[in-house]
Amino acid sequence: MIDKFKFKEKEYAEAIIENGFISKNLNYELKLLAKYYKELGYKPKKREELLYDFCEKNIENFSRVLYYKKLIQYSIMQEKKKIF
Secondary structure, eight states: OGGGGTTOHHHHHHHHHHHSOOSSOHHHHHHHHHHHHHHTTOOHHHHHHHHHHHHHHHSTTOOHHHHIIIIIIHHHHHHTTOOO
């Protein structure tokens, strides 16, 4: 399924939002979501909130404390490097 979206990050991000995580690479998919939300014009705090909401819906037993530095903060920092 992931090959379907190669080089189509915007479509991939939209599919993630619609279907939840597609692969087991959560870091990559959260980074795509962070970039997608940035492209839509959301400020960093709002992007962080949207990523938390997404994770709470799509990761069983999600804990903000356990996942913060590992996923959310990493994703927000990585998306600053480049845009679609």
